[in-house]
Amino acid sequence: MVNGKHIVLAVTGGIAAYKACALTSKLVQAGAEVKVMMSESAKEFVNPNTFQALSRNPVYDWTFHEPDPSKIAHIDLADWADLVVVAPATANVIGKLANGIADDMITTTLLATKADVYLAPAMNVNMYNHSAVQKNMQTLKDFGYSFIEGEAGYLACGWTGKGRMAEPEVIADMINRVFEERDTNSLNELKGKHVVITAGPTQERIDPVRYFTNHSTGKMGYAVAAAAKRAGAEVTLVSGPTNLPRPAGVDVIKVISAEEMYQAVMSVYDSADIVIKSAAVADYRPKETFEQKRKKSPGEWSVEMERTRDILKTLGEKKANQILVGFAAESENVEEYAKQKLLKKNLDLIVANNITTPGAGFGSDTNIVTILSKDGEVKNYEQQTKDAVAKQILTDIIDYIERNRNE
Known part of the structure; x- marks a missing residue:
């Protein structure tokens, strides 16, 4: 999928520059046209002639040339690029980009480009975990930059931990998938649509230290x-409460309880074209809560529970022209219960x-789903990554809209 694509590779000063x-070689062999930019410190690790020979293009290493x-x-x-990759992306260049500093060829180009930018961090594990670096990375994610994280492992400095740059094969595969999605994406009809999505668990408070929740991580909804x-x-x-980074360019409303989620969803429901409710919302909450920690006492403790509002049912009752999509996480009779819902x-x-099936439960990076439509379509999908499942869900929504457009 990278054949004929224009890829700008920005190489900054770390040992991972090798x-x-x-x-570069893998991308060129796959048919991409690659132009390399190098920082001054990157040239301390790799000679520009190496990249010139591999890319068959001049290397850009000075703003004023x-x-x-x-x-x-x-x-x-910046205008030529279809995609920009910064590999390795040092703490220094991450900090510059997060703060709008443009003092060399790489940073001036990155601030000027409208192409998608992917960064592959590479640094000492303590640098990586430093709060300033983490803040800068989150800022860039909020700006719309994407990160290609490497695995934790042995680092050139002798430490072991996160900070090792992703392998060239991983980065090349990611680039290929980006262009594959662009070239095969049939979801252009979502342009101009307002899509509301719920994700994650809710927490139902008992006292200042205790709450009821579930195993949802929010990965599917995100x-x-x-x-x-x-x-x-x-x-x-x-x-709901998750440890996941905010998806780039997405407006996020953070909530904790089922009631807060209800209020948040209802506040945006009227403007929504599509609502996808993937959150695992608590069906019950403690009837009585305590302002102070409930102290341990002899004997048993029973917590009386009451029903929370049924958000999905309320949305269905109030539905005007919205497309409403629900989730059914079941442990048995999956298709039957889904049809009823x-x-x-x-x-x-x-x-x-089926949350009991390996590769399909809470916290997994994959899922195995069946998508049922109101007009009778039933589609079963094999195990896929949650990113792939997400794309399939949107494709099926659009197909459903097309099938029922004139009704």
Whole structure:
């Protein structure tokens, strides 16, 4: 999928710069046209002639070198790129980009480009975990930059931990998938649509130290939010407590309890075109809560529970022109229970899975789903990553809209 694509590779000053040589070679062999930028410190690790030979293009290493007087080099390069990859991305360049500093060829080009930018961090584990670096990375994610994380392992400095740059094969595969999604993406109809997604668990408070919750991590909902944003939608993500980074460009409303999630969803429901409710919302909450920690005492303690509001049912009752999608996380009779929920709650589609199946439960990076539609379609999907499942969910929603457009 990278054949004929324009890829700008920015190499900054770390020992992992040697891996960028292999990455350049792989991309060129796959048919991409690669232009390499190097920082001054990167040239202390790899000679620019190496990248020139591998890419068969001149290397850009000085902002004020203008070989073509009719063009401004860093602007021309920024406009030329279909995709920009920073590998390795040091703490220094991450900090500069997060703060809008443009003092060399790489940073001036990155601030000028409208292409998607992917960064592959590489640094000492203590640098990586430093609060300033983490803050800068989160800032860049909020700006819309993406990160290609490497695995924890032995580092050149002698430490072991996170900070090792992703392998060239991993980065090349990611680049290939980015272009594959672009070239095969049929989700352009989401452009101009407002998609509301719920994700994660809720926490139902007992006292200041205790609460009821569930095993949901929010991974599926966050993947759907990211996919919807890539498809051009305006996305609002109503999220229970998770440890996941905010998907780039997505408006996130953080909530804790089922009641807070209800209020947040209802506040945006009227403006929504599509609502995808993947959150695992508590069905019950403690009837009595305590302002102070309830102290241990002899004997048993019974907590009386009361029903929370049924958000999905309420949305189904109030539905006007919205497409409403629910989730059914079941442990038995999956398709039967999903069909019942589809009808009972006035849904358009429902995504069902068996949480007891390996590779499909809470916290997994993969899922195995069945998608049922109100008009009778039932589609079973094999185990896929949650990113792939998210894309399939959106594709099935659009197919459903097309099938029922004239009704």
